Amino acid sequence: APAVSLPTSESVLSLAEAGLSACGVDPAALFVPEAPGTVAARSPITGTVLGHLAAHGAEDVDRTIASAVEAFAAWRTVPAPVRGRLVQRWGQLLGEFKDDLAALVTVEAGKTPSEAAGEVQEMIDICELAVGQSRQLYGKTLPSERPGHRLMETWHPLGVVGIVTAFNFPVAPYAWNTALALVCGDPVVWKPSEATVLSALATTALLNRAAAEVGAPENLAQVLVGDRAVGELLVDDSRVALLSATGSVRMGREIGPRVAARFGRVLLELGGNNAAVVAPSADLDLTLRGAVFAAAGTAGQRCTTLRRLIVHESVADSLVERIVAAYGTLSIGSPTEDGVLVGPLIGEAAYAKMQSALEAAVAEGGAVLCGGGRVLESEAPDAFYVEPAVVRMPAQTPIVFEETFAPILYVMEYTDLEDAVAMNNAVSQGLSSAIFTSDLSEAEYFLAHSDTGIANVNIGTSGAEIGGAFGGNKETGGGRESGTDSWQAYMRQATNTINYSGELPLAQGVEFI
Numbered sequence: 028a029p030a031v032s033l034p035t036s037e038s039v040l041s042l043a044e045a046g047l048s049a050c051g052v053d054p055a056a057l058f059v060p061e062a063p064g065t066v067a068a069r070s071p072i073t074g075t076v077l078g079h080l081a082a083h084g085a086e087d088v089d090r091t092i093a094s095a096v097e098a099f100a101a102w103r104t105v106p107a108p109v110r111g112r113l114v115q116r117w118g119q120l121l122g123e124f125k126d127d128l129a130a131l132v133t134v135e136a137g138k139t140p141s142e143a144a145g146e147v148q149e150m151i152d153i154c155e156l157a158v159g160q161s162r163q164l165y166g167k168t169l170p171s172e173r174p175g176h177r178l179m180e181t182w183h184p185l186g187v188v189g190i191v192t193a194f195n196f197p198v199a200p201y202a203w204n205t206a207l208a209l210v211c212g213d214p215v216v217w218k219p220s221e222a223t224v225l226s227a228l229a230t231t232a233l234l235n236r237a238a239a240e241v242g243a244p245e246n247l248a249q250v251l252v253g254d255r256a257v258g259e260l261l262v263d264d265s266r267v268a269l270l271s272a273t274g275s276v277r278m279g280r281e282i283g284p285r286v287a288a289r290f291g292r293v294l295l296e297l298g299g300n301n302a303a304v305v306a307p308s309a310d311l312d313l314t315l316r317g318a319v320f321a322a323a324g325t326a327g328q329r330c331t332t333l334r335r336l337i338v339h340e341s342v343a344d345s346l347v348e349r350i351v352a353a354y355g356t357l358s359i360g361s362p363t364e365d366g367v368l369v370g371p372l373i374g375e376a377a378y379a380k381m382q383s384a385l386e387a388a389v390a391e392g393g394a395v396l397c398g399g400g401r402v403l404e405s406e407a408p409d410a411f412y413v414e415p416a417v418v419r420m421p422a423q424t425p426i427v428f429e430e431t432f433a434p435i436l437y438v439m440e441y442t443d444l445e446d447a448v449a450m451n452n453a454v455s456q457g458l459s460s461a462i463f464t465s466d467l468s469e470a471e472y473f474l475a476h477s478d479t480g481i482a483n484v485n486i487g488t489s490g491a492e493i494g495g496a497f498g499g500n501k502e503t504g505g506g507r508e509s510g511t512d513s514w515q516a517y518m519r520q521a522t523n524t525i526n527y528s529g530e531l532p533l534a535q536g537v538e539f540i
């Protein structure tokens with residue numbers, strides 16, 4: 028695959044500084060001398076450090092949460108449709124500064140401009156949804172068994188929402204949570220990935236500008252800079268009513284029980300190990316495009332990345348041949364260059380994990396059909412660009428059950444659709460899945476039996492829209508964000524019984540005084 032030239036570290040820094048300034052963050056005031064406890068802002072494009080940022084300590088976290096609790100007291104009294112105006116203004120600002128924020132996502136996460144802009148577009152979309160939702164925070168009214176009584180369900184602001192996010196979607200999952208939390212009456216405290224702090228600061232600057240413009244209380248949206256130790260302070264603080272965390276299964280396994288131990292509410296969006304089943308009747312042109320984008324796009328660093336292709340034996344050879352040929356045309360390199368489709372891995376550890384997964388796959392009987400090698404190594408020794416790999420596996424061996432956060436597509440064959448669906452469901456994660464087929468009954472069978480939170484027909488596993496609830500089952504954590512009824516996670520539900528009868532009949536016919 029053609030590898031194109033890389034920008035200098037200075038030009039990447041300039042891009043970041045321009046994005047920060049446009050969004051209202053002064054880069055000159057941001058970077059501090061390196062010292063113990065500072066966080067390095069890096070770009071995977073060059074692998075170099077852009078600058079160091081001061082991190083927050085325990086006292087800062089305490090103060091931040093205390094001020095969020097104060098903000099809650101004021102914000103919860105503002106009518107929800109009026110709260111919506113803040114989110115509406117934030118969405119407008121995100122539209123105005125879309126390219127600037129997207130540039131920061133490109134710098135920090137290595138996404139192509141098109142994918143980075145798509146991520147910011149998701150933020151704008153969820154703002155629109157949340158503004159509408161601000162007039163629809165509805166409950167049901169239910170008949171009572173007692174005469175002259177009525178039951179109703181009401182929803183109230185919940186409290187401080189702690190948000191922990193992953194590096195690969197630096198800003199959109201924050202917005203999915205924040206746009207809804209704000210209309211629901213909750214302030215947010217955000218611990219972004221330590222790899223993508225600049226994008227977080229720019230996002231928050233735009234939100235705080237919106238808050239100032241609409242006259243919202245201070246401290247509705249705050250950022251905590253730091254690594255997982257800072258995240259743990261949020262996790263363990265009982266003033267944080269909901270902890271919404273996006274990241275690896277490992278992270279969820281650590282924080283889930285800790286939040287549960289203090290009876291807090293947790294919303295987990297964890298790793299995926301997503302499969303697509305390709306039936307004999309599939310349109311192979313469409314399947315090819317769907318599979319290649321889902322598997323190699325974002326350099327395999329999406330939670331919804333296609334990692335397993337389960338292909339009917341009658342079409343496996345021809346489809347695999349075409350995928351390998353398509354992989355050969357993917358341009359790998361700096362996302363700042365025109366035409367590049369595959370950017371860098373986030374760092375060296377991701378590269379090492381990809382290599383050891385490929386070694387394990389071969390040891391378990393797999394054949395690497397293409398990719399896996401590093402490119403641009405001499406130009407940027409600290410950056411990790413790889414050729415996306417396709418590996419033909421004899422079966423779903425142990426390595427296939429793991430989510431390796433890199434572009435490796437494992438291909439397995441099947442004979443009967445029931446077996447293909449069983450293979451789809453055999454992994455411990457349950458985020459996204461797809462079937463490519465022209466047969467209605469196959470499609471419906473798949474949708475009825477695939478155990479993932481997202482299941483698609485004739486599109487790949489990635490690229491969800493915000494209108495539908497996003498999230499997965501099993502070790503993916505069970506959380507749902509963005510559309511449909513996800514707003515309810517950010518509110519406290521109450522059931523109210525109202526007696527207008529003038530009598531006091533007890534439920535279930537119980538007799539007392």
Ligand code: NAD
Pocket residue numbers: 191192193194195196200218219220221253254255256257258259262273274275276277278281282296297298299329330331430432458498499503
């Ligand atoms: P990660 O788990 O290493 O880190 C995610 C975030 O959690 C970071 O902010 C990190 O500082 C924090 N963290 C880690 N351990 C913590 C702890 N014990 N207490 C508190 N905070 C802690 O994940 P990553 O490498 O940044 O992201 C990649 C992973 O995220 C993949 O597994 C991917 O599938 C998953 N992901 C899931 C979704 C989803 O919506 N389901 C979306 C994006 C990414």
